[in-house]
Structure formats: C-alpha cells, structure tokens
Amino acid sequence: MQNEICCESPIIAGTAEPETNIQHPMEGLLRMDRMPHIWCSGCGLGSVVTAFVEGLKKAGSDFDKVAVVSGIGCTGRVAGYINLDSFHTTHGRAIPFATGLKMANNDMTTVVISGDGDLFAIGGNHLIHAARRNVDINVICVNNFIYGMTGGQTAPTTPLQARSSTAPYGNYEQPFNLVGLAAAAGASYVARWSAMHVRRLADSIAVAANKKGFCFIEVISPCPTVFARKNMGGTGLDLLKSFGERTVIDHDADPTKIPIGMNDEIVCGNFINEDRPTYWENVQTGIRDAVDKENVYWKNL
Amino acid sequence: MKYWETPFGMQKPQVVSGHINILKDRCKGCSFCIDLCPRQVLEYSTDFNEKGYHSPVVANLDACTFCGLCELICPDFAIFVVETNPKEAALVQEK
Ligand code: SF4
Ligand code: SF4
Numbered sequence: 001m002q003n004e005i006c007c008e009s010p011i012i013a014g015t016a017e018p019e020t021n022i023q024h025p026m027e028g029l030l031r032m033d034r035m036p037h038i039w040c041s042g043c044g045l046g047s048v049v050t051a052f053v054e055g056l057k058k059a060g061s062d063f064d065k066v067a068v069v070s071g072i073g074c075t076g077r078v079a080g081y082i083n084l085d086s087f088h089t090t091h092g093r094a095i096p097f098a099t100g101l102k103m104a105n106n107d108m109t110t111v112v113i114s115g116d117g118d119l120f121a122i123g124g125n126h127l128i129h130a131a132r133r134n135v136d137i138n139v140i141c142v143n144n145f146i147y148g149m150t151g152g153q154t155a156p157t158t159p160l161q162a163r164s165s166t167a168p169y170g171n172y173e174q175p176f177n178l179v180g181l182a183a184a185a186g187a188s189y190v191a192r193w194s195a196m197h198v199r200r201l202a203d204s205i206a207v208a209a210n211k212k213g214f215c216f217i218e219v220i221s222p223c224p225t226v227f228a229r230k231n232m233g234g235t236g237l238d239l240l241k242s243f244g245e246r247t248v249i250d251h252d253a254d255p256t257k258i259p260i261g262m263n264d265e266i267v268c269g270n271f272i273n274e275d276r277p278t279y280w281e282n283v284q285t286g287i288r289d290a291v292d293k294e295n296v297y298w299k300n301l
Numbered sequence: 302m303k304y305w306e307t308p309f310g311m312q313k314p315q316v317v318s319g320h321i322n323i324l325k326d327r328c329k330g331c332s333f334c335i336d337l338c339p340r341q342v343l344e345y346s347t348d349f350n351e352k353g354y355h356s357p358v359v360a361n362l363d364a365c366t367f368c369g370l371c372e373l374i375c376p377d378f379a380i381f382v383v384e385t386n387p388k389e390a391a392l393v394q395e396k
C-alpha cells in the first residue's frame with residue numbers, strides 16, 4: 001500500500017496563552033486557600049510536593065487512603081498545604097503519630113514528610129525505632145543541611161566546615177549520614193535523591209507507596225535563604241545545579257559509606273529494597289499464636 | 302513525495318502539540334523552569350507580576366516537547382503543560 005508522507009513543517013496547534021477553563025493539575029490536591037505558600041523563592045520544597053503527588057499518581061494510590069504527617073519546620077508546612085488527610089504534629093513527633101495512625105488504619109498509606117532537623121535531631125529516636133520495628137510507613141526527609149525556619153542554626157546534617165548562624169567560623173561537628181542511619185536501623189527501602197532529580201524521586205516515592213515496611217527517602221533540597229546565604233552558595237537555582245553536578249548515581253553503593261561533605265560528590269540512588277516482616281505482621285502473628293495456645297490449653301483441660 | 306512503504310508502520314509522522322500555561326501571578330521568579338528546560342523554551346518576562354517577580358514567558362513554543370519537567374520542578378505550581386493527542390493533531394492537518 002502506498003502512503004503519502006506528510007513532510008510539511010511540524011504541526012503545532014498550541015498557543016502560549018493560558019487557558020482560562022483548565023486548572024493546574026495540582027489544584028485539587030492543594031489547599032488553595034493557603035496559597036501562595038510561605039516557602040522562599042528558589043526553595044526546593046514545592047518541587048518535592050509536586051514529585052510526591054506525581055509519585056502517588058504513578059503508584060496508583062487512592063488519594064482517600066493516603067495520610068500525610070509532618071513535624072515542625074519549613075518542610076513541616078507540607079501537611080498544611082496538601083489536600084489529603086494530613087496532620088501537622090508537634091516538633092519531632094511526626095513518626096509516633098504516623099505509627100499510631102497506621103496501627104489504627106492499616107489500609108492507609110501513611111507518609112511522613114518532614115525536615116532533617118525535625119526527623120533526625122528532636123525526632124531522631126523515633127526514626128531509628130520506627131525503622132527497627134519496621135513500621136509500615138514511608139518517611140520522606142527533606143534535607144537542606146540547616147535549620148531554615150528558625151534562622152540558620154547548625155543542624156545534625158550541616159556538613160563539616162559549612163557556616164551557619166551558630167557556626168560563624170564553620171561547623172566543627174560531624175554530620176549524620178541520613179541514609180546510612182536509616183539503613184543501619186533496619187529500614188526496608190532506602191533511597192536518596194535531590195530536588196533536581198524530580199522524576200527519579202517520583203519513581204522512588206511510587207515504589208515506597210506500594211512497599212510494605214519502613215521506607216526512607218532522603219531528598220536534598222536547596223535552601224537559598226539561609227544555607228546558600230551563609231555559605232555563598234548563590235541562588236536556589238545555583239544550589240540545585242550544583243547538586244545536579246555533584247551527583248553520582250550508584251544504586252549499589254553501601255548507604256553507610258556515603259556521607260555528604262561540603263563540596264564533594266553526592267551519591268544518589270535506590271540503595272536498599274528488601275522485605276522484612278513488618279511490625280503489623282509481627283503483631284498479628286504474635287496475637288494469633290497466643291490465641292492458638294490458649295485454645296489448645298482450654299481444649300486439653 | 303511517495304514512498305513504497307510506510308516507515309515504522311505509521312501513517313503520518315507523529316508530532317506533539319499543546320499549551321504551556323503560566324499562572325503569572327503565582328510565580329516567584331526562581332527561574333528553575335527557565336534554566337532547566339531542556340529545549341530553552343522559556344525566558345524571563347520584562348514586566349513584573351503582582352508579587353514583583355519576573356515570571357517566565359514562552360519564547361519558543363515550537364521547540365517544546367511537552368516533557369513536563371517545568372511543571373514538575375516548579376516549586377510554586379505556577380506552570381503546567383497540556384499536551385493534545387498527537388493523532389488528533391495529525392487529523393486536524395488532514396482536513
Ligand atoms: S528558609 Fe530555606 S528551607 Fe525554609 S522556605 Fe526558605 S529556602 Fe526553603
Ligand atoms: S514541557 Fe519540557 S520542553 Fe516544554 S517548556 Fe516545559 S521543560 Fe521545556
């Protein structure tokens with residue numbers, strides 16, 4: 001069969017004019033009465049929210065069955081902006097709240113989105129114990145290397161030599177390696193991306209949404225207002241680009257051996273994806289065994 | 302031009318078309334979309350939006366592939382792309 005091939009210029013039927021009758025796809029999932037959000041121009045937190053929603057869409061999650069829990073801080077505002085079941089907890093207590101929520105509503109996908117200060121400083125113990133128990137929650141930790149909301153104090157993630165308002169001559173403290181800590185504590189899924197890798201981040205969020213067990217995703221995000229200003233890092237875009245340039249993607253890397261320094265490479269990837277009995281499963285098995293034993297006892301009486 | 306065979310079994314080369322929608326007054330001028338667009342479709346506008354930022358404007362719509370990166374990376378939910386069905390676009394041309 002012969003066909004005539006159309007060789008004219010590409011057909012572009014579009015216009016640059018915004019259409020008045022269509023809305024931004026995120027509109028239904030955000031609390032629009034709270035917009036514009038408080039995040040600074042050039043902050044990566046908004047991108048993380050979009051990637052999170054994109055990930056849930058990819059995972060095919062039912063939005064009525066997703067709960068978002070946040071702690072305090074710039075990232076803690078996510079729960080207030082996202083139009084799902086969400087709760088803004090007290091400082092550091094997002095994980096205990098999410099654990100309770102998951103235990104009472106086992107069919108819900110429970111996601112904690114909070115910052116490095118909230119999850120690893122004041123909430124550090126909750127995180128390692130939730131990972132140890134393998135509670136079936138997903139934790140998305142946005143790491144901007146500093147306490148943003150309170151004015152730029154040294155956080156447990158501030159790299160050595162980075163300046164902050166409490167370290168004017170540079171930080172002398174060894175920072176935490178978040179993925180290493182989560183992996184060592186027993187998380188079932190561990191990944192690290194930056195706000196630059198929105199698509200890969202959305203893929204990881206999609207995997208975590210359908211995975212049983214404790215899933216931990218670290219997202220490195222630019223904080224131009226505090227971290228970049230203290231460290232002459234330029235604008236949010238400059239930071240974002242530098243994260244992109246410094247990134248080495250290695251899915252087989254040992255998460256405990258990839259700390260983040262001030263200027264050296266950032267190893268990103270999906271490091272751990274394994275199955276372990278979750279806390280819920282262990283509770284169920286434990287109760288069933290106990291009931292069976294009771295029944296045997298009464299039968300033999 | 303006539304070919305004896307349809308390349309890749311396609312009737313017409315598939316082309317993308319669509320709209321880039323910029324919600325100007327929601328933008329905070331971070332330029333993520335402008336700088337990270339793989340096809341340099343967007344550029345800063347010369348005028349200010351109501352917040353006092355320069356929002357992006359579409360400079361070269363023909364280059365846009367509707368990859369959606371700008372939509373995904375915009376931290377202020379201020380830009381989104383809508384791709385129209387490529388087959389529909391071809392049909393429009395046929396008429
Ligand atoms: S202080 Fe930093 S982390 Fe907080 S909103 Fe501003 S840029 Fe983002
Ligand atoms: S859809 Fe992709 S190519 Fe088009 S403007 Fe956005 S980033 Fe650029």
Ligand code: SF4
Pocket residue numbers: 327328329330331332333334335356357374375376377378379380
């Ligand atoms: S990414 Fe969003 S906020 Fe930033 S310049 Fe583009 S439209 Fe404006």
